[in-house]
Amino acid sequence: MRLIIENKSGYLNDYYFQTLCLLYYPGEKFPKNDSGEINSAFFYLDKKENENGIHWLAKVKLSAGEKSSEAFFTTENYKLVIECGDEFFATLALGKAFLQAGRELFGFSLPWGYITGLRPVKRAKNYLEKGYDDKTVKRMFTDDYDVAGNKAELAISTARLEMKMLEKIGHNVCGLYISIPFCPTRCEYCSFVSYSNAKLFKLIPDYIEKLKLDLLRTSKIIKELDFTLGTIYIGGGTPSILNCEQLDGLLGEIEKDFDLSGLLEYSFEAGRPDTISVDNLRIIKSHGVG
Ligand code: SF4
Structure with a gap:
């Protein structure tokens, strides 16, 4: 989509404006050459001063094909529920103007407001x-x-x-996060470090071997510091992308290296149904995850 930004605030970068747009325009891209784009957004944000003090002014115009909607919001006389810094006022003015324009154009409100x-x-x-x-x-x-x-x-x-x-977690309790940064495909909204290119999947066996070395080193550090392992979270990426042998090897390495008797949480992220099978669920369960 086409994005025009007049941001005189000194706060908020272009990426923020793009993520805001995605709330009402999911999946849109922001190409440099945007002359052929059907949808567009115009943002204006500025700081003003008058006898009432400093306030922020935001104007937003959103278009979807032939239809468009405009809104503006000023923080003059606006009282925050909880006092915050200047930057939040700029974000609030912009967010509220954006939501109003979006509501009018698309006919619905966003359940999470303008939180990105x-x-x-x-x-x-x-x-x-x-x-x-x-x-x-x-x-x-x-x-x-x-x-x-x-x-x-x-x-x-x-x-x-x-x-x-x-x-419940004391000061000498630590958590272990293990990342498997590979996914079968890339989700539209994803901002995580993850590889979804079939060529890069060849790296998985090497990655697992290096990860095992890393786990062993980490377990030694935990012992040296006399810490207790309180939580393990295996995330990514998509950890369930591993085949049964890799999965069994990784979970076995964790059992071998760490004392799991003090665990309050042992989680394995399984958010991609396209990678879940009865076999990998059985392996996960057999290693005490849950
Ligand atoms: S599964 Fe998670 S990490 Fe992978 S692409 Fe989707 S959101 Fe990103």
Whole structure:
């Protein structure tokens, strides 16, 4: 799609504007030569000053084929639920103008407002840890980020659960994250380090062998530091892309190198149904994952 940005804020890079667009235009690309593009977005963001002080002004125009919609938002007299820095005000003005234009053009609201990227739970946790109560954090999500009430509650309850689990973890407890950075295909929204090129799949056997050496080294460090292993998360990428032999070898190496008696969590990411089979699930289960 065509993207025109007049950003006088000094904050927010072009990538941010692109990710914002993807909320209403999933799967769009932003080619340099955009003259033939059907959809477009225009963003204007500036800081203004008057007798009421400094505020932000955002204008957004979105087009989808023949149809278009415009909106603007100013933070003049806007009161945040939880005080934040100048940069958040710029993001808020832009986000609210974008959502209004999008709602009018496409006829629906976005359940997570203008939040981009991952982990709204992390935002909830940050504020809960600072001592804000659930009601205030919910209001921050719904009022300042335009998140739907049920999604705000979901983020808060998940954050509370996470905090409860973290309380159980002492200072000498560590977590192990193991990445298998290969995927059968690339998901449109993916921003992770992962290889989906068939030629690069040839690297998997070597990768697993090096990973085993790394695991052995890591286990020695954990012992030297007198730490306890509290969590293991095998993610990626797509760990279930490994064949049965590779999977069995990797999980066996973990059992051999680490003391698993203190584990609170042992997770294996299995989010790609196209890589799940009865055989690999049996192997995962037989090594005590879960
Ligand atoms: S499965 Fe995950 S890591 Fe792989 S392409 Fe999809 S989102 Fe990215």
